[in-house]
Amino acid sequence: MSSGRVHFRGIVLGPSGYAGEGRDWLRALEGAGLAPSLEGASFGGQLCELPQDDLARIHLAAGRQRAVLAPTFHHVPAQAYVADPRTQWNVLRTMFETEGIPDSWHLPLSRADTIVVPSEPVRAAFVRSGIAAEKLRVLPPPLAVGMYPRPNEHRPRSGPFKILAIGEWTARKAHDVLVAAFARAFRPGEAELWIKTSASEDAVPRLQEECARITRAHAQASAPIVRTLCATLNQDQMDRLYAACDVLAMPSRGEGWGRPVHEAMLRGIPVVATRAGSLAALLPDEAHGWPVRSLVVPVEPRFAKELPLFSGQSWHEPDPQHLGALLREVFEQPEEAQRRAQRAWHHVRSLCAPDKIVRELAEILGVTSGAAAAGSG
Numbered sequence: 001m002s003s004g005r006v007h008f009r010g011i012v013l014g015p016s017g018y019a020g021e022g023r024d025w026l027r028a029l030e031g032a033g034l035a036p037s038l039e040g041a042s043f044g045g046q047l048c049e050l051p052q053d054d055l056a057r058i059h060l061a062a063g064r065q066r067a068v069l070a071p072t073f074h075h076v077p078a079q080a081y082v083a084d085p086r087t088q089w090n091v092l093r094t095m096f097e098t099e100g101i102p103d104s105w106h107l108p109l110s111r112a113d114t115i116v117v118p119s120e121p122v123r124a125a126f127v128r129s130g131i132a133a134e135k136l137r138v139l140p141p142p143l144a145v146g147m148y149p150r151p152n153e154h155r156p157r158s159g160p161f162k163i164l165a166i167g168e169w170t171a172r173k174a175h176d177v178l179v180a181a182f183a184r185a186f187r188p189g190e191a192e193l194w195i196k197t198s199a200s201e202d203a204v205p206r207l208q209e210e211c212a213r214i215t216r217a218h219a220q221a222s223a224p225i226v227r228t229l230c231a232t233l234n235q236d237q238m239d240r241l242y243a244a245c246d247v248l249a250m251p252s253r254g255e256g257w258g259r260p261v262h263e264a265m266l267r268g269i270p271v272v273a274t275r276a277g278s279l280a281a282l283l284p285d286e287a288h289g290w291p292v293r294s295l296v297v298p299v300e301p302r303f304a305k306e307l308p309l310f311s312g313q314s315w316h317e318p319d320p321q322h323l324g325a326l327l328r329e330v331f332e333q334p335e336e337a338q339r340r341a342q343r344a345w346h347h348v349r350s351l352c353a354p355d356k357i358v359r360e361l362a363e364i365l366g367v368t369s370g371a372a373a374a375g376s377g
Contacts, residue, residue: 005067006365007087008036010075012058015048015198015232017259021141022075023054024354025093028142029073030057032358034367037066040076049234071365074112078105079309081112089113091364093139095122095256097172097277098313099296101129114364118257119278137364140281142354143262151268151345153338157246160225161191161331164245164269166260167252168198169207171303172310174251174274177320179211179226181251183218185324191331192225193249196241199230242267247330247337251292251323254315255279262352265289265344270337272326276316281351288344290326293319 006029012022029036038061050058072084074092078101083090092112096105109115109131116139117123123136163182167173175195182193199207207228215223233241242248248264250273257278264271265282271289273279283289294316304311330337362368 005070006034006036006367007039007066007070007072007084008061008075009039009072009084010093011040012038012054013048013050017257018075018077020259021257023050023058024141024143025073025075026057026061027054027144028354028358029361030061031354032362034358034362035064035067036061036073037064037070038062039066048232051235071367073361073365078108081108083111089366091116091361093117095278096125097254097256098299098310098315099125099128099254100313101126101131102309102311102313104309106130116361116364119281121277121280122256125277137360139357139360139364140352141257141262142357142361143266143348143352144354145266145349145352148266148345148349151341153342155268155338155341157334160189161186161247162245163191163193163247163249163327164196164241164264165193165249166196167250169203171306172253172315174253174318176214177318177323178249178251179214180218181320181324182226182249182327183215183223184220184320185328186224186331187220188224190224191327192227194227194229194241194245196229196233198232199228201230204228204230238263239267242269245269247272247327249323249327250274250279251318252276252279253294253317258282262348265341265348268338268341268345270330270341271344272323272330274316274318276318282348283344284347287340288347289340290330292326293322295319 010022011019012026013019069088071089072087074081078094081092090112091114093116095118115135116137118140120138123138126136127133165178211226247270250261252274255277261271261273261282273283274294275283275291283291296314297317299310299313299315
């Protein structure tokens, strides 16, 4: 190994989960003494308010001169990957949400020296699609786990039971399944479903009408309350949103990682989620939350129209009856919910410990990290 300097090509600006994970990687690289230089900070053009320490770290890395022949760590979707000609080693960190990868990804993936994916289910999907197993390494995102103290074992509830869902308004996130399951499982006054989505503010009436249509079709009596939240929130506002809710529901049809799940777990919030893609690593069994049963099915053509990369792929269809039953369990068993939330907190802290992950990344990059033990947590 050579002394540690790394060039980082990645998405770190914006409200997306991809950008948030980019900031996690940049923090871990900086904390490990790898002095990353930064190139290509934004993707898609949408920005958001960031904490000052994140902004300072981004500006520091963006202004740092890259070391000659430093290995390059790419944190981008595979379709946006371009090999860096100024390095001797290109490591691509990427993921996909279905049980295979698009055919168009094979050429860019062939140009990476090593491919890092966040979980074993994602690695298996890449191998099923023909990517050489020896080229793949599994590394979860390095989270600043030290920022999250052990949660209160007796987290109080106030008012109606509040279910939080976070995710863009797409078929993959299965908000349709969640709203229907919620409407069948709860009576008015018992619970509220809050859906935090990335849709624009002017889309709120349309989304509210869609939710109302689903609840009217599935509620046994008058429909329980569903709220859609479309504003871009800063970190403090997101913290307050999590703190106001009693459970996170993520019945996704497929996840490359599942950032809201690890964020909820680190805050001691119980999780109900499909064990699809990387969610199987975050939620390995019933001891750590409530895994929703699902069947692997082909992506329907109407859903593939929404994102053509999903055409010809398969993903997980969550069982709506099981989802509703699990949400009722969390509602009716608050002490068990907190026991599982405590175990999930320990699990994600171990899984995503930054010192361990950045040491493995330094080995992949072929550099030594002067302060890997410090990590970012």
